Amino acid sequence: xxxxxxxxxxxxxxxxxxxxxxxxxxxxxxxxxxxxxxxxxxxxxxxxxxxxxxxxxxxxxxxxxxxxxxxxxxxxxxxxxxxxxxxxxxxxxxxxxxxxxxxxxxxxxxxxxxxxxxxxxxxxxxxxxxxxxxxxxxxxxxxxxxxxxxxxxxxxxxxxxxxxxxxxxxxxxxxxxxx
Amino acid sequence: xxxxxxxxxxxxxxxxxxxxxxxxxxxxxxxxxxxxxxxxxxxxxxxxxxxxxxxxxxxxxxxxxxxxxxx
Numbered sequence: 001x002x003x004x005x006x007x008x009x010x011x012x013x014x015x016x017x018x019x020x021x022x023x024x025x026x027x028x029x030x031x032x033x034x035x036x037x038x039x040x041x042x043x044x045x046x047x048x049x050x051x052x053x054x055x056x057x058x059x060x061x062x063x064x065x066x067x068x069x070x071x072x073x074x075x076x077x078x079x080x081x082x083x084x085x086x087x088x089x090x091x092x093x094x095x096x097x098x099x100x101x102x103x104x105x106x107x108x109x110x111x112x113x114x115x116x117x118x119x120x121x122x123x124x125x126x127x128x129x130x131x132x133x134x135x136x137x138x139x140x141x142x143x144x145x146x147x148x149x150x151x152x153x154x155x156x157x158x159x160x161x162x163x164x165x166x167x168x169x170x171x172x173x174x175x176x177x178x179x
Numbered sequence: 180x181x182x183x184x185x186x187x188x189x190x191x192x193x194x195x196x197x198x199x200x201x202x203x204x205x206x207x208x209x210x211x212x213x214x215x216x217x218x219x220x221x222x223x224x225x226x227x228x229x230x231x232x233x234x235x236x237x238x239x240x241x242x243x244x245x246x247x248x249x250x
Contacts, residue, residue: 174220177219177221179222
């Protein structure tokens with residue numbers, strides 16, 4: 001049985017995860033809108049979300065523009081998906097019987113998403129650094145991939161936990177099917 | 180799995196129902212059903228002993244090894 005404190009912490013985390021998921025979804029949506037506006041109506045971008053104006057980059061090099069935007073959008077969408085998996089897991093998980101294949105699969109998915117975000121952030125940061133040498137202004141973009149290492153570390157830890165959890169589920173199934 | 184459980188055959192030979200066996204070996208009906216249908220992954224020696232005692236048979240009467248057909 002879970003103690004009352006644990007139960008409280010679990011529900012608090014569930015609410016926090018929901019809030020973060022809503023925030024990240026809004027951010028991803030805003031960036032997608034920004035992307036289309038910067039393609040078709042660049043003059044409006046100043047009034048849009050985070051004022052992410054890459055129209056100068058678009059004029060200088062389309063390849064750099066689409067490359068950078070591709071990273072920004074992938075990272076923000078992956079972050080929203082990651083938190084969707086977290087709230088889906090917390091919503092469906094039965095705390096009295098947590099060892100089942102669904103939870104194991106979701107934890108593994110969380111680790112894959114976290115690792116992908118971390119790796120993409122690192123690659124994107126290197127790309128932004130390289131673009132600086134070609135005269136592009138990419139300082140404003142650092143906020144999108146500031147925490148790449150943290151995501152990789154978290155992804156690795158969650159992956160290890162997922163592997164151990166999977167073994168635990170296998171043992172549980174074997175135990176359940178032992179008469 | 181190449182291990183076949185012939186519990187139903189022995190029960191039929193001894194004319195014993197699943198309920199009766201369940202009471203004698205002190206196993207739940209669901210666990211006995213798992214064993215009977217071949218879904219079990221393992222069987223404890225204590226369970227095997229109890230079943231052999233209740234059905235008056237040898238372990239080989241209940242468990243059988245058959246080569247798995249790859250097709």
